[in-house]
Amino acid sequence: MSNNDKVADQLLTAGQVADLLQLHERTVQRYAHDGTIPAHRIGKGIRARYRFRRSDIDEYLAAQSNQVHEPRTEDQAGVR
Numbered sequence: 001m002s003n004n005d006k007v008a009d010q011l012l013t014a015g016q017v018a019d020l021l022q023l024h025e026r027t028v029q030r031y032a033h034d035g036t037i038p039a040h041r042i043g044k045g046i047r048a049r050y051r052f053r054r055s056d057i058d059e060y061l062a063a064q065s066n067q068v069h070e071p072r073t074e075d076q077a078g079v080r
Helices: 003-008 016-023 025-034 054-066
Strands: 040-042 047-053
Touching: 016 025, 016 040, 016 047, 025 047, 047 054
Parallel strands: none
Antiparallel strands: 040 047
């Protein structure tokens, strides 16, 4: 297994992902809970934690950067 494979399969904590995505750690946890970001739940109940594969986060970032943001229309902006 090469070093690139090891990095891609590295498991990250919510704090590490928050640093990568420039989000608050609680936001990352919420995204994991609702399925926005792929995650693996470790443990049960309120003590459960999420872990994230580096390769999944890289794919998530790539998908986010490929989305085209179209300008909002007046209807979407709430202008009447």
